[in-house]
Amino acid sequence: MSRRVREGARAARVERVRARMGELGVDALLLSLGADLPWLTGYEAMPLERLTMLVLPSDARPTLVVPRLEAPRVEHDEELFALLPWDETDDPVRLVADLVGSRASLSVSDRTWATFVLDLQDSLPAARFSVASRVTAPLRAVKDDEEVAALRRAAAAADRVATQLVSGDIALVGRTEADVSRDIGRRLVAEGHQRVNFAIVGSGPNSASPHHGAGGRVIAAGEPVVCDFGGTFDSYCSDITRTVFTGAPPPEYRDLYSVLEAAQAAAVDAATVGTPCEDVDAVARRLIDDGGYGPHFIHRTGHGIGLEEHEDPYLVGGNCEPLAPGHAFSVEPGIYLEGRWGARLEDIVVATAAGPEAINGVDHGLAVVEA
């Protein structure tokens, strides 16, 4: 995409954001950490103690308040926003408050640090604060064609690594989880990711810990290894999980995995436009219940994905929002027998008018690698 096209897309996003601010009565958006800022401006704030914040009033031109030493990083279009660099002895919260003025309803990036939220509240005692996601999340959740194409490229790169995993090209037995995790990370970069976001490797009993931190455990023969990994590829995230078994899996593990595989496939099929998010979760949960593993599926079925690893829509009980064309999300049920073993299977899926489309393509069967 040319710079001009990109800037046009961003200007159109700003207009949609302003329209929604009008509907919700939000007077100014205050954007700091997280993906709202790069989604609108192409610039990502550094996650440090110096405040970066875009002040986007409903009725005036936006201004990016940025540390002077980071101002040279900002490639910016004067028409989209003004730049206000601050010096080390300035008070950036004061600068933001001055730009806000008497506007009363303010929506601040969900990931803004508490220290800045509390300082802003002190500086603007009459203002009411809410989170920016109430403005931006429904807009960001619907991906346009360019964004779906970017998610596909990220998924394809993750698929290449997952294929290396399930085909046995990534050695497992005799290596530590942490070593395999680093290896997967290197391969994500080699396949085109700019950044590795995570590479969970849970082996043996650790496969029952959904967010296990890959550690010093040496992977042995005859056990499952859950690998859940993803990175950022041209700003968009990948996320895939495959479970492999080192050697011939015993019947009881095969049974567990077949229940999981059926549940994941059914949940993907259920993710049609118009279906409430929680219904997709319920489909996976029912099949796992019916298979006898209900209490061992201890997390939601999925999360939206885009510029952020986790974003709207969430496939979880209580979320009755219907799926819309362009929604992109993970479908990743898991079964975890504490102290024993576990399994998870995950693809990224895009809801389209023609039905749900999984954009990961690696085989779903239990991968058996040589011990």
Place this chain on the structure above:
Amino acid sequence: MSRRVREGARAARVERVRARMGELGVDALLLSLGADLPWLTGYEAMPLERLTMLVLPSDARPTLVVPRLEAPRVEHDEELFALLPWDETDDPVRLVADLVGSRASLSVSDRTWATFVLDLQDSLPAARFSVASRVTAPLRAVKDDEEVAALRRAAAAADRVATQLVSGDIALVGRTEADVSRDIGRRLVAEGHQRVNFAIVGSGPNSASPHHGAGGRVIAAGEPVVCDFGGTFDSYCSDITRTVFTGAPPPEYRDLYSVLEAAQAAAVDAATVGTPCEDVDAVARRLIDDGGYGPHFIHRTGHGIGLEEHEDPYLVGGNCEPLAPGHAFSVEPGIYLEGRWGARLEDIVVATAAGPEAINGVDHGLAVVEA
């Protein structure tokens, strides 16, 4: 350190935190993202949309509210805190509010996401919120012997990479900044870091951008390259900057660098126990002013370092706190001629009763590598 010793150290920290909460009238500490939580418990919250929060009342046992799927990650000592896992359809903010009860003065981790701060304020309308750093920062800023030893190990690992850089072992000319940045990152890991936090590579005119994001520019002969990098090594951070020139530097660059080198050395020497932080900054600034580059030193002289890359004490105008034994911080003046070139020189320094001690040991002279 054995687990028992580590847990003893953590229990002692909790006692010091409670004493300071008493002095400041803080009724409960609410710890989420950032280093306060691992400093006290050994557990680091995942930076995701599911809330992890330790509720540490001044008058009761602490409780860690944690997503159920992450509970197996928590290695915890029942004597230090209780564990309260929450399910996907629970409201974790409600659980925290219930644990807080009628306590009124609450200090929340500086990096807690805005979304949780605002929800907590809604759930606890009578409470007053402040940042946890007012309790923890002065305590964390003073490193004990174990912590200084950990910082030394991290610094030594970063030094090995910096030595490879200044000796010309890391090829520069003909490579992109991004490629060199990835190379430095790989070397930080090879030298023992678990995580790369950043690897700034700014070449030619980009060397004038202090926080330049390493990009597609190909490094040429006859130009400066500012490399500022660090990672996490057994939980503690490294951070070092060296500037190299690809070929023979012209006299005007030699002049700029010699002013910088003298300013950095003088600032290190000035960092004695009892000296106000801003005075160390002023020493570097005066020498750079005297050298004729005053307006081109556009950031503070340094930041504290420990479990976080940037923490108290900050060496910046306006911070009149005196240095104390065990304070660890960067001393990193820079000179940046916009559009032309720049330079920065950085070591980590520990304030001790015997004087300031730089824990990085790589030569300070302008490194000239073959073009």
